Amino acid sequence: MAAVFEGMLEWFPRRCPPTAAGAHSIAATPAADGVDRISALPDDLLRDVVSRLPVRDGARTAALASRWRGLWRSAPLVLRDADLRLPPAELEPARAAAAVGRALADHPGPFRTVHLTHFSLASLERERDLAEWARLLAGKGVQDLALLNDSDPIRGRRLPADILRCASLCRLFLGSWTFPDTVGDEVFPHLKELRIFGTDMSDGYLDHMLASSPELEVLSLIVNIIPKRICLRGGSLQCTILWMSAAGELAVVDAPRLVRLVLWITAGTTEPMNIKIDRAPELRVLGYLEPRVHKLQIANVVINAETKASPSSIVPSVKILALKANFxxxxxxxxxxxFLRCFPNIDTLHIESAIDGEATGRHHAKFWRKAHPIQCLKSTVEKFFIHKFREDRSEFEFLKFIAKHAKKLQALVLVLTREKFASAEEADKITHELGAIGGSKWAADKCLVLLVGPKVKNVWSFRRASDLSVRDPFM
Structure with a gap:
């Protein structure tokens, strides 16, 4: 579980490590002319400097000179348990808990950042320790809070109620907790990012948190037991990630600023998961949609194999679409x-060739020969990626359909499986097959065809998925 937590931590900005000499020794080193210019800086600037140091180094600045004595206590606290250089919590839990407790109690606040992500919260023998920490966090204005509990990844320790009373929160990361059974009166007027991993939520709690967070921009739900129905609404919500979490329905009810909806290994509990898009006029990035496990609904229209494109069954704003299917x-x-007809203005299309489901052994060549042209292929798709391409005959039949109808296609990228990419012979066979397809005239005048290998590390990047400065998170 520790390795999983490490992956979760990439969501948070990385702090530059202190120099080997230690920050306090740098501050204590006089200038060449003997004048201490650092101590002459204004208090507000020095407090900002101190608050950016590891918590131990920040506290030690009080010993430099009388000028520094009160700065640490008046600077916003930045506490990361990784900076405390704690002993392994499983070996000395009392000592580790005491160090964290002292840091929280001794500083009067406010708390800018508190990340308890390396300390073993499961090692706390007394519930009152955790309750006291939660009280201190709520009372001292914590803005950026991360709490990872390394017990059972789903049914972890119950989250102290005071954590949900931190009205000052701007970013909240919770890992492996159980939420209270009932919805309270918590309000998060400043919360912009909410990331929840391995946590059990009662029905209604997610709805309550969304309704109580008018400034929420990023919502990430990772490996959670979540309500049967997730309703996305909010005037500030821009990005939602649902990863390895089962729900009956995800409904984009009213999200006027939602730009990105990322789904990764999601499914309903017993029935297909309903993905409903009602009001999301700014939605640009969507995927992975999977015909095997998702039922797509646009407003009141449930999409099936017979659905024809109409104003009521399309999402014209989507530019980047990712699908997953077994050909x-x-x-x-x-x-x-x-599915493709629902998104008439795609410029980048990703399809992951899956092996889930029971293949029929047929190539479906007749189906693709008779399939009607699709608006986005005729008019807008410029880049097309097939991920995990394994040289299956049915994949090539689909490629023939693309070659015939994708008039604006500029680049076709086949991302081979690791086994195919490692074999020069297999790569040559694929190149030969592509040449045979190209023997007939392509719809596009010029199309660059590339065979590439998979990423060295085939690890899903949560940071990339939620980084809106990255145009295409599926690359």
């Missing part, structure tokens, strides 16, 4: 055109 399963192949 050997006719039920999924049959749904691909219908």
């Amino acid at each position: 050997g399963v006719f039920k999924e192949v049959n749904m691909l055109p219908s």
